[in-house]
Amino acid sequence: MAIVQVVIISTVRNYRFTIGPDDQIDSKTIKVSGQDLLHQVTNVLRLEPGHKEELSFIDGSGKVYYTKLENIRKNLAEFAITDIQESQRELAQAVTFYIPIIKTENFNWMLRKLVELGVQKIIPVKFARSQKQYIEAITKQKTRQLKIIQEATEQCEGARFAKLSEPIDFSEIKAVAGKNYFANERLSLKEATGDKRLAKAIGEPIALLVGPEGGLSDEEVQALEELGFEAQSLGTRLLKAETAAIALFCKMNFI
Numbered sequence: 001m002a003i004v005q006v007v008i009i010s011t012v013r014n015y016r017f018t019i020g021p022d023d024q025i026d027s028k029t030i031k032v033s034g035q036d037l038l039h040q041v042t043n044v045l046r047l048e049p050g051h052k053e054e055l056s057f058i059d060g061s062g063k064v065y066y067t068k069l070e071n072i073r074k075n076l077a078e079f080a081i082t083d084i085q086e087s088q089r090e091l092a093q094a095v096t097f098y099i100p101i102i103k104t105e106n107f108n109w110m111l112r113k114l115v116e117l118g119v120q121k122i123i124p125v126k127f128a129r130s131q132k133q134y135i136e137a138i139t140k141q142k143t144r145q146l147k148i149i150q151e152a153t154e155q156c157e158g159a160r161f162a163k164l165s166e167p168i169d170f171s172e173i174k175a176v177a178g179k180n181y182f183a184n185e186r187l188s189l190k191e192a193t194g195d196k197r198l199a200k201a202i203g204e205p206i207a208l209l210v211g212p213e214g215g216l217s218d219e220e221v222q223a224l225e226e227l228g229f230e231a232q233s234l235g236t237r238l239l240k241a242e243t244a245a246i247a248l249f250c251k252m253n254f255i
Helices: 035-042 106-117 131-137 142-155 218-227 242-251
Strands: 014-018 029-032 054-058 065-071 077-086 095-100 121-126 181-182 206-209 230-232
Touching: 014 035, 014 142, 029 035, 029 065, 035 065, 035 077, 054 077, 095 106, 106 121, 106 131, 106 142, 106 242, 142 218, 181 242, 206 242, 218 230
Parallel strands: 014 054, 095 121, 095 206, 181 206, 181 230
Antiparallel strands: 029 077, 054 065, 065 077
């Protein structure tokens, strides 16, 4: 007689949202009045009190609030908090990433992906070869950038918002107390080490840096090495800045 194994897959989904400035929260209830979230709940998800789907809320601090929809009216939805937990999806290391200011759409893509990967602090840098028009465009995008951080955190079920600093000059770069690395495309043909990952150092702070289109200047390379940054090759191919950022992160063996 054949043995049939039955696997039961839960159909209950979890949707994650951010508690907005117009929303209220106490130890038992979250009251949502923000129009964007009300639209998602009523018109997109079409949820009603008693629904099976669980909604989780985050405030960017690392806490996750699990809830059930209790009541909904035209301009207010009330959620009963069923559990509060610390997120288990954050990196063990505090990662600071110095990123180049590049074309806006590429910069935003790089920002989104680094947030998805769990980078906690992102600092845009004005390098010697950064283009002026890109710097001016990025400084006008802060609202959009913060929205990208929120969306990316929700999408990957994170709970701690990355901190995005104002753009700094290259001279303001500082090494962290742990490990510091920068991508140097000039090593590519001499030291093809892109397939070798660096050993994990759980809990140790790490700073990473990728230069702009056109690469780092000789003076910038020397200054980084004097600060204690170690040069890293990402292989034999020259990568775009946003691709190099992801490659350098993955080389750290975080994932």
